[in-house]
Amino acid sequence: MQIKVVIIDDEQHCVDILVSMLARHFPDVEVAEGCNSVMAGKKAIDRHHPGLIFLDVEMPHDNGFELLRQYDRPEFDVVFTTAFENYALKAIKFSALDYLLKPFSLEELAVAVEKYRQKRFQDHASMQENLQVFLQNVKNFPQGPRKIALPTLNGLLFVAVSDIVRCESQANYTKIFFQDKTSKTVSRSLKEFEFLLEDLDFFRVHHSHLINLHHLHSYIQGEGGFAMMKDGTSVEISRRRKAEFLKKASQL
Amino acid sequence: MGGLRSRFWLIVFTGLSLGAEGQRGADQVPYSIRRLPADTQKVNLLLKEASSRLFRPSPGPLQTTDSLLHEAILLAQQLNDSRGLGMAFDLMGVEQRDQSEYRLAIEYHRKALSIANGIRDSALIASVLNNMGVAYRRLDENQQAFSCHLLALQIAEKTGDRREITIATNSIGNIQLSLGQYQKAIEEFDQSLAMETEQHNSNGIALNLANLGLAYEGVGEVDRAIDNFNRSLAINEQNRNLRGIAICYNSLGEAYQRKGNDALALTFFNKAIMANRNASDRIDICQNYLSRGNLLLTTGRFSEGIASLDSSLRIATRIGAKSLALSARSALGAAWEQRGNYRKALDYIEGTIPLKDSLFNEASALHLAEMQALYNLDNKDNQIKLLREQNRLRRMQSRRNWFLALVAFLVSLCGVIVGFFYMRHREVLSHRRALELELRSLRSQMNPHFIFNSLNSIHKYIWSNQTEEASEYLTKFSRLMRIILENTQHSQVLLSRELQSLYLYLELESLRCSNKFSYSIHVDPSINQDDVMIPPLIIQPFVENAIWHGLVHLEGMGRLLVDITLSGKMFVCTVSDNGIGRKKAMEIRQRKGPVHQSMGMKVTQERIKLTSELTRNRETNIEIIDMQDPEGAALGTQVTVRLPAEFLF
Numbered sequence: 097m098q099i100k101v102v103i104i105d106d107e108q109h110c111v112d113i114l115v116s117m118l119a120r121h122f123p124d125v126e127v128a129e130g131c132n133s134v135m136a137g138k139k140a141i142d143r144h145h146p147g148l149i150f151l152d153v154e155m156p157h158d159n160g161f162e163l164l165r166q167y168d169r170p171e172f173d174v175v176f177t178t179a180f181e182n183y184a185l186k187a188i189k190f191s192a193l194d195y196l197l198k199p200f201s202l203e204e205l206a207v208a209v210e211k212y213r214q215k216r217f218q219d220h221a222s223m224q225e226n227l228q229v230f231l232q233n234v235k236n237f238p239q240g241p242r243k244i245a246l247p248t249l250n251g252l253l254f255v256a257v258s259d260i261v262r263c264e265s266q267a268n269y270t271k272i273f274f275q276d277k278t279s280k281t282v283s284r285s286l287k288e289f290e291f292l293l294e295d296l297d298f299f300r301v302h303h304s305h306l307i308n309l310h311h312l313h314s315y316i317q318g319e320g321g322f323a324m325m326k327d328g329t330s331v332e333i334s335r336r337r338k339a340e341f342l343k344k345a346s347q348l
Numbered sequence: 349m350g351g352l353r354s355r356f357w358l359i360v361f362t363g364l365s366l367g368a369e370g371q372r373g374a375d376q377v378p379y380s381i382r383r384l385p386a387d388t389q390k391v392n393l394l395l396k397e398a399s400s401r402l403f404r405p406s407p408g409p410l411q412t413t414d415s416l417l418h419e420a421i422l423l424a425q426q427l428n429d430s431r432g433l434g435m436a437f438d439l440m441g442v443e444q445r446d447q448s449e450y451r452l453a454i455e456y457h458r459k460a461l462s463i464a465n466g467i468r469d470s471a472l473i474a475s476v477l478n479n480m481g482v483a484y485r486r487l488d489e490n491q492q493a494f495s496c497h498l499l500a501l502q503i504a505e506k507t508g509d510r511r512e513i514t515i516a517t518n519s520i521g522n523i524q525l526s527l528g529q530y531q532k533a534i535e536e537f538d539q540s541l542a543m544e545t546e547q548h549n550s551n552g553i554a555l556n557l558a559n560l561g562l563a564y565e566g567v568g569e570v571d572r573a574i575d576n577f578n579r580s581l582a583i584n585e586q587n588r589n590l591r592g593i594a595i596c597y598n599s600l601g602e603a604y605q606r607k608g609n610d611a612l613a614l615t616f617f618n619k620a621i622m623a624n625r626n627a628s629d630r631i632d633i634c635q636n637y638l639s640r641g642n643l644l645l646t647t648g649r650f651s652e653g654i655a656s657l658d659s660s661l662r663i664a665t666r667i668g669a670k671s672l673a674l675s676a677r678s679a680l681g682a683a684w685e686q687r688g689n690y691r692k693a694l695d696y697i698e699g700t701i702p703l704k705d706s707l708f709n710e711a712s713a714l715h716l717a718e719m720q721a722l723y724n725l726d727n728k729d730n731q732i733k734l735l736r737e738q739n740r741l742r743r744m745q746s747r748r749n750w751f752l753a754l755v756a757f758l759v760s761l762c763g764v765i766v767g768f769f770y771m772r773h774r775e776v777l778s779h780r781r782a783l784e785l786e787l788r789s790l791r792s793q794m795n796p797h798f799i800f801n802s803l804n805s806i807h808k809y810i811w812s813n814q815t816e817e818a819s820e821y822l823t824k825f826s827r828l829m830r831i832i833l834e835n836t837q838h839s840q841v842l843l844s845r846e847l848q849s850l851y852l853y854l855e856l857e858s859l860r861c862s863n864k865f866s867y868s869i870h871v872d873p874s875i876n877q878d879d880v881m882i883p884p885l886i887i888q889p890f891v892e893n894a895i896w897h898g899l900v901h902l903e904g905m906g907r908l909l910v911d912i913t914l915s916g917k918m919f920v921c922t923v924s925d926n927g928i929g930r931k932k933a934m935e936i937r938q939r940k941g942p943v944h945q946s947m948g949m950k951v952t953q954e955r956i957k958l959t960s961e962l963t964r965n966r967e968t969n970i971e972i973i974d975m976q977d978p979e980g981a982a983l984g985t986q987v988t989v990r991l992p993a994e995f996l997f
Contacts, residue, residue: 199823334997336996
């Protein structure tokens with residue numbers, strides 16, 4: 097099944113590189129159009145109804161997110177392309193959307209395309225929700241995203257950050273504990289969650305523990321001590337993290 | 349020794365306020381003393397001689413004593429011998445008293461007292477006070493006398509001077525006797541007598557027996573009084589103490605008169621007068637005349653009685669003995685009144701008024717004085733206590749001051765130490781900061797080196813038309829650059845991040861060298877790569893060095909091994925290659941000229957040095973081993989880097 101794509105990037109050479117990479121190595125991908133602005137991009141999408149768009153985040157007039165805002169119920173999936181690892185990228189990761197850091201290798205492109213191939217058989221609703229959560233997160237960004245997309249075995253799970261009590265490392269997976277005492281194991285490393293949540297008053301108290309400081313009940317003295325969470329669980333704190341933990345916790 | 353002996357003499361002398369005795373050759377020529385050198389011993393000898401003359405039962409020519417004392421005074425003044433001077437003045441006082449010059453005597457004693465006080469000689473003070481008391485008593489100024497003796501007693505008791513205690517006790521008894529407080533007087537005399545007996549001082553014993561007799565007579569025990577007088581008389585006769593004998597005669601006379609034996613009484617009075625006729629101190633004879641006059645008057649021998657009383661009054665007036673004068677005047681007044689010569693009677697009676705007043709004042713004042721003396725003593729005790737307390741307080745205060753000084757010293761010492769450490773701490777901090785800045789600048793210095801090497805590689809691919817390879821290389825290079833840019837923001841990065849960059853780097857170099865070498869990175873499985881932290885880009889330069897100076901020149905397949913372990917808290921990384929070895933590499937480099945320089949290595953060595961300084965870790969080092977086969981051919985190079993590791997958790 098052919099994959100119809102639209103490429104939107106303000107720099108023509110970036111469009112050209114992607115076109116030639118796709119043409120040379122992905123026979124099932126058809127580039128319907130390459131555009132240099134959000135406006136041209138919207139027109140191309142409406143004209144071609146692509147299954148996937150490659151969307152540059154940073155563009156001079158409107159950024160890539162503006163294009164997405166114009167669609168309530170998008171029928172396409174997005175792979176962001178960006179040259180910068182900034183807040184936008186963090187928001188993208190937060191929503192478990194795909195992205196390519198320019199310059200990207202053929203291998204990286206192949207991974208992105210393969211991901212889409214897997215996803216496109218899933219229902220559109222999940223994809224739409226995913227985009228909406230992303231847009232919401234981007235809008236809220238100064239205060240931080242409200243929801244985070246958790247990639248589970250069955251797809252994405254969108255949860256409010258404030259519902260997460262803590263995260264526990266389980267090898268390359270992470271077990272997330274929620275306020276309602278349920279939990280979920282997610283195929284993302286705790287380090288990634290730390291990266292995503294550290295700005296939202298989460299704190300890595302231990303090699304295998306990341307806690308939401310808003311759910312901290314009390315602290316019990318010890319070598320490192322223990323953090324008593326509001327759900328009644330206790331989390332060990334590393335000796336080396338104690339000082340910073342107490343500082344962060346008291347600042348709240 | 350001389351001083352001690354003269355003291356002894358002085359004591360003996362003062363003990364005998366009513367009598368004296370020559371205990372040694374009284375007629376020794378003073379010449380033996382005069383020829384002595386002028387020193388304190390001479391002063392003492394002069395004083396000894398003078399006192400011995402003063403104590404003779406029948407005193408010799410007074411001029412001799414006088415000149416002896418004057419010489420002693422002059423000499424003592426020359427020698428600044430205060431003690432000698434004090435004693436000399438004391439003796440001068442006694443000499444004056446023996447001539448009934450009581451006022452003058454008191455003046456001399458006063459002088460002696462002020463000197464004795466000046467040198468704080470307690471023994472001398474007590475002796476002077478006792479002598480002064482005796483002089484006052486002769487003047488019937490009992491208040492002053494009492495004060496003197498009480499004070500002398502007090503001082504003597506403190507110094508344990510038995511002699512002066514005895515004298516003072518006797519004197520106080522005498523004062524009480526003259527005030528009619530017989531019972532008290534008896535107590536004092538008994539005490540004094542016991543002490544004299546203890547000291548085997550026969551003169552003292554005789555004196556106290558006589559005194560006791562008077563007191564017994566006062567309480568009406570006339571027979572007991574007579575018994576005492578007789579005992580005293582016996583001792584005095586044995587001692588040839590004329591004055592003592594005379595006193596006993598007079599006392600016996602009065603006692604017998606009281607018993608109605610007027611004839612015997614008269615005999616004793618006459619005997620007393622006979623004994624006293626040559627005495628220089630006229631008070632005793634004055635008493636004798638008075639007693640005899642009264643007796644004669646009562647027995648109707650009027651003119652004889654009047655004559656006797658007149659003699660008494662004349663002497664009493666001259667020597668200032670008030671009570672004797674009063675008694676004489678009263679008796680004369682009564683006698684003339686009886687005779688009807690009222691004018692004469694009035695004259696005498698009028699003359700008694702000032703005497704009475706004076707004596708009454710003495711008597712009433714004495715009680716006050718007694719109180720005063722006691723109060724003074726109490727006061728003095730209190731003052732002593734107060735002084736002691738003050739002393740104690742001062743000692744405590746000075747101890748406290750010491751303590752405070754010590755505390756202040758320790759505090760300031762602590763301050764200095766703290767200040768020193770604070771300064772050092774600041775110095776260390778600023779040093780540390782300088783080192784950190786230097787390290788940071790070294791971290792950023794790393795980048796250009798890398799960039800140019802990689803850009804050269806890409807350049808090569810482009811020129812050889814290897815588009816895909818160029819792209820692959822470029823994207824990897826781009827990823828590596830991202831990581832390096834990120835990592836070099838921090839002084840420490842996670843080992844996992846660092847290894848990520850190392851893998852990328854090795855991939856790139858392997859591509860560049862067309863897979864001329866194989867590589868492997870072995871991390872001890874016990875190491876948690878997301879916990880251990882090391883400075884960024886610390887391994888890469890050694891790897892780079894191994895590739896570009898060891899492996900690229902090698903014929904055949906190169907092998908690069910990076911081995912990472914933890915030794916305690918030390919991060920140990922060994923980079924080994926099977927390259928050409930440093931020696932050969934050096935030769936090649938020299939051939940190429942000095943242009944090519946291992947910038948990364950130099951900078952890294954500098955960084956490791958700085959890290960070692962910053963962490964004060966002596967184990968931090970770089971060890972390079974040139975591996976050789978048994979024949980000495982190079983087998984490669986092994987570089988071991990030891991760094992203090994940090995841990996995130």
